[in-house]
Amino acid sequence: MYELHFAVPMASAVLCTLNTRHDAAMVSTLLKHSDAKVFLVESSLLGIGRDALHRLADPRSGAASIPVLVTISDDTDSIDPDVCENEYEALIKSTPWHFDIRWPANELDPITLNYTSGTTSRPKGVLYNHRGVYLNTIATVLGYDITPMPTYLWTVPNGWSLTWVVAMQGGTNICLRHFTTRVIFDSIARHGGTHMGGAPTVLNMTVNAPAVDRRPPSTETVVRVMTGGAPPPPRVLAGMEELGFVVYHIYGLTETHGAATVCTLTPEWDALPVEERARLKARQGFHHIAMEDADVKDPTTMESVPHDGKTVGEVMFRGNTVMSGYYKDVDATKESMAGGWLRTGDLAIRHPDGYIQVKDRAKDIIISGGENISSIEVESIIFGHPAVLEAAVVARPDDHWGETPCAFVKLKDGTSSTETEIIGFCREKLPHYMVPKIVVFEDLPKASTGKTQKFVLREKAGENRPKTAKGVF
Structure with missing residues (x-):
């Protein structure tokens, strides 16, 4: 991977690195969108890579072409030749020692294509020069x-x-x-x-x-x-x-x-x-x-x-x-x-x-009774509680205020807290309108990049639930 950051541009090609945490469906979508010609896959991810190619090969995928698969392994001795051949090393060994670098014709020529952590329905590929x-x-x-x-x-x-x-x-x-x-x-x-x-x-x-x-x-x-x-x-x-x-x-x-x-x-x-x-x-x-x-x-x-x-x-x-x-x-x-x-x-x-x-x-700001509430500011206060490991705050629809803050909290191992305690902690440090009205204790959903998926939490916060079941979704 590190070598390719230099080798691909030196061959006058464009490097597109994919997050190793993506599943086969996402990899297939990005391969199609990127028009990739060569697909290099490390042996530990070969299952996902092959599954992605099978999806591309399906006529319903609409893919114009299927990229060439090149397998890589850092540990040649551990490779099962029936499962994975180290094609990358073989390719390197067969390459002449002397070669001409294909320098870019223009310094604004593309060097990499990088995908944002968006949805599979509309990938956003960012071009660097x-x-x-x-x-x-x-x-x-x-x-x-x-x-x-x-x-x-x-x-x-x-x-x-x-x-x-x-x-x-x-x-x-x-x-x-x-x-x-x-x-x-x-x-x-x-x-x-x-x-x-x-x-x-x-x-x-x-x-x-x-x-x-x-x-x-x-x-x-x-x-x-x-x-x-x-x-x-x-x-x-x-x-x-x-x-x-x-x-x-x-x-x-x-x-x-x-x-x-x-x-x-x-x-x-x-x-x-x-x-x-x-x-x-x-x-x-x-x-x-x-x-x-x-x-x-x-x-x-x-x-x-x-x-x-x-x-x-x-x-x-x-x-x-x-x-x-x-x-x-x-x-x-x-x-x-x-x-x-x-x-x-x-x-x-x-x-x-x-x-x-x-x-x-902009999409995470909470507007409650005409007041703008920064979810980041509320989260930073909740993080100050000694029992809190992670916290995320999103808007919850409210018939009277329009929106109110809803906090999702993951506690540290071996600690305990209650909704009343977290809300009381916030009341001591925040204006009344910024204090979460509901606190939910659960693991926070994460994207492949490690970011909290607030859109998932907003969906949970927006679900209809009995008023008596406060804090329990």
Whole structure:
């Protein structure tokens, strides 16, 4: 996989990496949409790969062609030749040592096609170009302190340009098939890890790891952690800091080559209490050096919102590290870039110091009695409860208020709490109208990227249920 990030562009082809957590139905859909000509599959995923090809071969699929399958295995000795031949290694061995790199004719030629975590009915394939990837790689090195000869631990199903970044800095990659908190701590200690990336979910797991699994980072080595994908709760950031990690909070989208902003740390914050420092770090900050501009604008007038920490607008980007467009979807491309800016759909404010802070996705904002409620803000409060491991807040239809907050909560192992207790905890810290009216205790549904599937929770919250069965769906 790592080799292909270089080999495919050097052959003047376009690389399309698929999430290893996708099922055969999703893989089949994306193979068809991408017009893939070659399909490389690692042996442990061969069953899913073959199932996806069988689906494509069905005349009802409407696929124009079937890609050539090339199998890969990292452990040649363990391969059963009747099940899986290591065609990739055979291909490498049969290739002449000397070859001519097919350089792009134009720096805006496509280099990768990356799919967002959307639905199978309408895939959104994001096209990156050589110029954007090159600049984003340099910006990542500069913005997130990727020092020379780093050792990077992979826990993220997407790259955030780190494939090229680590190679640029002469680094070492620690790759995992599956990870647990024990594996994270052990890998950092055994291999001298200096950097890692992880969604807030991974950080939350790390903070709440059992004491027996923990191996705090060496005081001689600073382990820098990039986190993004969702605004991390301040409690989680504070917990990581207490464990000895340095957290870089990034923000971006697939459409911005991943990370596009960083919450720039300032020396003045070092003197602040841990909780206050974590609250400041939870903001999204400023755009990195390769992005021309990031702003919070009124989506109708396109005027920038004042830096008052109150006025809500939409986060927008423009610059070289914005995507070239959506593959096979001109209309969606025009819509997303109307007015010359990439519209993210994220609602945010700007503080007097200029820092951007995302309040919610436009579709996740809760409007109750005419008041806008940030689900992220309510979730951050619930996360502060000592028994809470995960929390998600969505809108629940209400005949009187229009919508009210509904909280879904997963508790830490060995702890207990009640709906009344969680609601009371929120009442002490939030305005009355922002307090969840219902609390449901259950595991949170996750997408293949690790993000909480709020659309599933909204469906649950919107179901009809007896008023007497409060908190029980």
